[in-house]
Amino acid sequence: MLTIKTIDDSNIHQRVYQLNLGPQHPSTHGVMHFILTLDGEVVVACDPHIGYSHRGHEKMAENRTYEQYLPNPTRMDYLSGLIFNYGYCQAVEKLCGIEVPKRAEYIRVITSELNRIASHMIGIMDFVMGLGAITPFVYGWDDREQILDLLEMVCGSRLTYSYGRFGGVRNDITQEFYDGTRRFIDRMRKRLKDYHDLITGNIIFIKRSENVGVLSKETALEYGVTGPTLRGSGVPYDVRKNEPYSAYPEFEFEIPTREEGDCLARYLVRMAELEQSLNIIEQALDRLPPGPIRADVPRFITPPPGEVYFSFESARGAVGFYIVSDGSRIPYRIKVRSPSFSNVFVMSKICPGHFLADVIAIFGSIDVTVPEIDR
Amino acid sequence: MSQLIQLWNTVYAFLGHDVTAGVIGLLILLAFIPLHVVFLVWFEMKVCAHIQLRPAFMEVGPHGILQNLADGIKMIGKDLITPKLADKFLYFIAPIVIFIPAFVGYIVIPFSPNLLIKDINVGVLLIFAFSSLTVLSVLMAGWSSNNKYSLIGAVRSVAQNVAYELPLLLSTMSVVIMTNSFSMREIIEAQSPVWFVVYQPVAFILFLISTTAENNRAPFDLVEAESELVSGFHTEYTGMRFGLFFLAEYTNMVIAASMATALFLGGWRGPFLPGIVWFFIKVYFLIFVVYWIRWTFPRIRFDQLMNFAWKVMIPVALLNLIVTAVVLKVL
Amino acid sequence: MPTPGQKRLLADVKSSLSRAIGEAQIEERDYRRTGCHLEVRLEGTGMRRAARCLKEKGFHLEMVTALDLIEAFELVYTYFNYQDQNLRVLVRVRLAREAKPYSVSEIFPSAIWLEREVYDFFGIRFKEHPNLTRIINPDDADYFPLLKTFGKTKFTAEIDDVLC
Numbered sequence A: 001m002l003t004i005k006t007i008d009d010s011n012i013h014q015r016v017y018q019l020n021l022g023p024q025h026p027s028t029h030g031v032m033h034f035i036l037t038l039d040g041e042v043v044v045a046c047d048p049h050i051g052y053s054h055r056g057h058e059k060m061a062e063n064r065t066y067e068q069y070l071p072n073p074t075r076m077d078y079l080s081g082l083i084f085n086y087g088y089c090q091a092v093e094k095l096c097g098i099e100v101p102k103r104a105e106y107i108r109v110i111t112s113e114l115n116r117i118a119s120h121m122i123g124i125m126d127f128v129m130g131l132g133a134i135t136p137f138v139y140g141w142d143d144r145e146q147i148l149d150l151l152e153m154v155c156g157s158r159l160t161y162s163y164g165r166f167g168g169v170r171n172d173i174t175q176e177f178y179d180g181t182r183r184f185i186d187r188m189r190k191r192l193k194d195y196h197d198l199i200t201g202n203i204i205f206i207k208r209s210e211n212v213g214v215l216s217k218e219t220a221l222e223y224g225v226t227g228p229t230l231r232g233s234g235v236p237y238d239v240r241k242n243e244p245y246s247a248y249p250e251f252e253f254e255i256p257t258r259e260e261g262d263c264l265a266r267y268l269v270r271m272a273e274l275e276q277s278l279n280i281i282e283q284a285l286d287r288l289p290p291g292p293i294r295a296d297v298p299r300f301i302t303p304p305p306g307e308v309y310f311s312f313e314s315a316r317g318a319v320g321f322y323i324v325s326d327g328s329r330i331p332y333r334i335k336v337r338s339p340s341f342s343n344v345f346v347m348s349k350i351c352p353g354h355f356l357a358d359v360i361a362i363f364g365s366i367d368v369t370v371p372e373i374d375r
Numbered sequence B: 001m002s003q004l005i006q007l008w009n010t011v012y013a014f015l016g017h018d019v020t021a022g023v024i025g026l027l028i029l030l031a032f033i034p035l036h037v038v039f040l041v042w043f044e045m046k047v048c049a050h051i052q053l054r055p056a057f058m059e060v061g062p063h064g065i066l067q068n069l070a071d072g073i074k075m076i077g078k079d080l081i082t083p084k085l086a087d088k089f090l091y092f093i094a095p096i097v098i099f100i101p102a103f104v105g106y107i108v109i110p111f112s113p114n115l116l117i118k119d120i121n122v123g124v125l126l127i128f129a130f131s132s133l134t135v136l137s138v139l140m141a142g143w144s145s146n147n148k149y150s151l152i153g154a155v156r157s158v159a160q161n162v163a164y165e166l167p168l169l170l171s172t173m174s175v176v177i178m179t180n181s182f183s184m185r186e187i188i189e190a191q192s193p194v195w196f197v198v199y200q201p202v203a204f205i206l207f208l209i210s211t212t213a214e215n216n217r218a219p220f221d222l223v224e225a226e227s228e229l230v231s232g233f234h235t236e237y238t239g240m241r242f243g244l245f246f247l248a249e250y251t252n253m254v255i256a257a258s259m260a261t262a263l264f265l266g267g268w269r270g271p272f273l274p275g276i277v278w279f280f281i282k283v284y285f286l287i288f289v290v291y292w293i294r295w296t297f298p299r300i301r302f303d304q305l306m307n308f309a310w311k312v313m314i315p316v317a318l319l320n321l322i323v324t325a326v327v328l329k330v331l
Numbered sequence C: 001m002p003t004p005g006q007k008r009l010l011a012d013v014k015s016s017l018s019r020a021i022g023e024a025q026i027e028e029r030d031y032r033r034t035g036c037h038l039e040v041r042l043e044g045t046g047m048r049r050a051a052r053c054l055k056e057k058g059f060h061l062e063m064v065t066a067l068d069l070i071e072a073f074e075l076v077y078t079y080f081n082y083q084d085q086n087l088r089v090l091v092r093v094r095l096a097r098e099a100k101p102y103s104v105s106e107i108f109p110s111a112i113w114l115e116r117e118v119y120d121f122f123g124i125r126f127k128e129h130p131n132l133t134r135i136i137n138p139d140d141a142d143y144f145p146l147l148k149t150f151g152k153t154k155f156t157a158e159i160d161d162v163l164c
Helices: A057-063 A071-076 A078-096 A102-131 A135-155 A175-200 A203-209 A217-222 A263-286 A339-345 A356-366 A370-374 B002-015 B017-051 B067-076 B088-108 B123-131 B133-144 B148-179 B184-189 B201-214 B239-264 B275-294 B302-330 C004-020 C047-056 C111-122
Strands: A016-021 A033-039 A042-049 A306-314 A317-325 A333-337 C025-028 C038-043 C060-069 C072-080 C088-095
Touching (some): A033 A356, A042 A356, A057 A071, A078 A306, A078 A317, A102 A135, A102 A203, A102 A356, A135 A175, A203 A263, A263 A356, A306 C088, A339 C111, B017 B088, B088 B239, B123 B133, B123 B148, B123 B239, B133 B148, B148 B302, B201 B302, C004 C025, C004 C038
Antiparallel strands (some): A033 A042, A306 A317, C025 C038, C060 C072, C072 C088
């Protein structure tokens, strides 16, 4: 039985009413529930309710060994599942002091960036679909199909990958994957130009997203916002540059940042990040070193007692894996700091004063994956 | 057989020429329009699919032509659910009120020099009067559904329809004062050397934008915005009731395109081919443009919509009317 | 290796933290093994003073979690300096089982939801929290899932599917 704090709007002369932007809605991608208090069409208060997709990943971690827990991080944020998978592996490697061979790091970077592009395709296009343009959404899924085919060649599955292992990756990349990725990079660069022509120059789109949902720098930092949402508000924070991990120090890429903090700024940051990801993949493919793809790690690992906090950048923001080990094969506690959890809370601060249509636009531009909030 | 002819003669003598012609014409239309609308829905889905670089349905019939017929049959077989706290009478008659006036507009549209049910001397006004009844029906549907989303959609629709009536009428007036007549037949006959779109390009564009807004088509479709309001005023309607709303929307679109062809593009005028073929070519071209716009642009927000109507379209329409009047007086 | 700027900020933070909370144990940690530069251990109280002190130095709250050590709780907060020097400070507070710590939500609004999650899963009630209700579990749940005594853990029953 759900008890929701409601206002009594049975009085027909009352001005303010509550609307459930409800767990089932075409635009809340995932099961997200907002209780909006509206005055006509202007939002007076916005209250996010979460917990509809809670699966107990953190409790599961206390009942499984480290290897048995490998499939779980992928399913938390299934859109950047490979990044989560690698992040968990890297956190445990940090705890145990395992050194990962160079080729494995490069493969991890290439597949992470492909996953990031695929996730951004959904994130950006869901935002545009929330505004009403359905065609770019279908184009974005076409690009995503190419990436999913590529990743299926190497990882074996299309959405929930479990390709990383402690000490490296499971198997080597094939020549088919290599050629396919090269072709994909060229194709994607042309498609980015098409997207900019279709969406970014469109005056209706600009009018719908400019000065909508302005998030100031101070508010963003105070609310713990990270990722493209923070970079759209003027803070150039990206874990790949601020706390480099894996093979990222060896690549040259920029962190696109914009100052305005509105929906248009966040959209442009994500589009610019697509280009940067393509640059990283190209550099990694050029310099791919030969060698082993997995370090020599015992089959059942037992990390020493201690704790580690490892932070990495998923498509949505800075994820943190906090692993506490007590010396046995089963972790004592794994806490996942999910970026969508903090990002969605800021909506209760920036939505009031906007129209109902803008709430959908703001929610789309923040780009949240709901199962990651609930874990 | 002779009894039938006798029956027919008494009916004809009783009703008179006009009413009989009207009734027969409406019956033909009643059979013809729903099939036409089903074809239009197929056309829209194909246009949408090819813009999105995918082949749409290909299975039911060649290139999926029978798909919408199958959808229609399925829709007829669905359960008609009424929400418990809905206002039963209004909920029941709202789809009927939106569907029937759409037919009345077809009486005055000249499909070809000979195919015209009845030429009324205020034909243009008749179409406008009956198509304004859709606002009433939308409001009834939204209010009686007992659903906040429907109500928001209905309220938006009323404001939008009222706002866009004015540029519609003003741009039509620019054509009417050029021909001194409200009758559709006379307007088409007056376009003999040159179509009116050459004389009144601004009015043509205003007319197209206004009818897109009146029919709640994108980019003005916030009334039934799927990403925000689930389905707007027809969220709670199921089965054939939803089918009636759907049919009414497409019927209104055909009437709007027919009016645009008659007023600006010369109606059935054109070389070589018979008049009715030209008429349908022009109507389909305009409908194709409306579909094209829908699948390319995002949706406008409500306050921007109202600003656009009251602050941009109405002044431009008024200016156009004044310039037309002055030029006609001077020349 | 910490850069000179980071070392300066680290020393600055250390000194102001030890001024603000005299009884804390402040240690530097190896960033490459643990992911944090500084660790602060507190007993029972002092989290809000640490939070205020860190906010003045430009740190922002990143994560709040709790550990269920069977005879006590331990609250762990991580603060990160997003803008200049990329330092992470981990502050832990050891609490008795029934203790009610003060919330830091006035200083860092992100703690509103993060502490709600800790309450939801561990049952630690925070004082002066604006809205301490369930956030992820059902609103009428009467259990706290992440306690070691809840469900099947290695402290309650034998786990049958682990190849130990």
